[in-house]
Amino acid sequence: MNTAEGTPAEVNRAGLRTHLLRHRLAGPEVPTPRDNNLRHYRAFAQGDPKSLMGLDPERPWDEAAVLALMADRCGVSPDPGYTDGPDRIDPDRTLDALDRLADLIARTAERRGAVLVGTGHPLRLPPFHGALARALGAAGCTLYTPARGRCFREPLPDGERDCVLDHLGPVTVVRALDGRDPAGEPLPGDLLHTHSPLPVRLALAALAEAGQRPPDLVLGDHGWLCGAGRLGIPAGGLADCNDVAPFAGEAEGTVAVVVPVDDGSPPECYRPLSDYVLQRADLSPYKD
Template identity: 45%
Template sequence: MAPNRETLISHLLATGMAGQVATPRENNRLHYQLMAERDPHYMFGLDLGHEWTADLVLDLMARKVGVDPRLNFRHGVDTIDPELTVDALDRYATRFGKALRERQRVLFATGHPRTLARLYQQLAAALEQAGGTIVEPPPGLAYDGHTRKGPQRLTIDYSLRVATLAAPSGPIHTHSDKPIRLVLEALTHTGQPLPDLVVADHGWCGGAAQAGLDAIGFADCNDPALFVGEEEGTVSVAVPLDDGIDAEQYDLLAEYILTRP
């Protein structure tokens, strides 16, 4: 039986994807401030037009994500409203459902390879079964970047239908929009059509949206950029949830997305 809204909300709360979440309030507030200061690491490739102060970002995150709206709450446990998560998942499912019905070209990518790639793989399998096209990045894309281990040669890795950024040790977590910009430039250079939809997160999603593509993504309560991008009409859908849970826990979300009427 397909999961209903109540089942999904219970799962979100039980796993910590929503409700009281692991990301502390002080981390949320710091990231809101850094995004307001236009720190590239927190912009996810978006060129935000409004003059966003940290307090305005907090107000938006309270409305779209369900974090505590109090300006004087600076330390402690913060929240994601599961009702808002499911509302956003419904919008996400509607857009992905269009891709299935119209057999669209879709690029799947993640800055969270350890936790979210499995979810995207399930969506990609459904798209393939429906007769859509999974967009594969051209081979050999790479650039010199800086990681926690210092300067490294970074490559666009493509395995199991999901694009990631990889260091010599394997796929890595990234906020950068450079990978998606590199992929889109390569597709254009080789004469391939751009995706009709990008299913992603972090800079993969923000960079695709900034390039004018339909982009839907997941984001945590300490990652405000995609929600601000949705508010400004650049990002098509931003879904609030803790994006660092065990990968298997997202299976129910994939099932919910794929069984929405």
């Protein structure tokens, strides 16, 4: 599946399934262990703001309901007595969700929609989101990159963190304000992993202030999915098997498409996934 930089690769479902298993993006033993999953499921059931990621659930989710949800959407073990060891993501659920994401992207491209892209995984997922964004731009969609330099404070368990919005190409990311060189430029290591919905809220507010219409599609993860979906904007992207909120939003109809996949692997691992989505969306030189 390796190709020259910027060139989509021809990849079929069987080949991508093999890739998912080889790199443990899905399969019987993904990197996120069972005890970590259950801890996050419990936090969501208890209404922890970080776990909600900006979602306002329409129904109560107790721990049993959360486990049933994640077993259905991701393929984790449904056994509440299984509390320690590896957990799993069903690769066929991943592939089915990638097909749904491709359909969402194809519909957006067909109507030349406006697209906003952001990630809470700036060291892992920008290549995946960026490939989709650039293909949509080439298809005639408007790519929004608002709110660069917009500052905000992200709540932490022991205080707050000063942050600023920035862009990696078409993908909006979050940087730590204390990561600056003497000239005031961001340092390479200041990119922040965040579950917060504040970045997408700030980006949408900046668009409104500039007199631009809301996006027709938000691509992302974590708070980007939940924050956009809560405001009624179609949203699609990736989520790990310990991230309940996007899947709860999808189940309730708030989030359009969520792809279950390990989200902490090296960035190059996600290139075949974006190639596959673009192929399925007919935004690639290759077709099935």
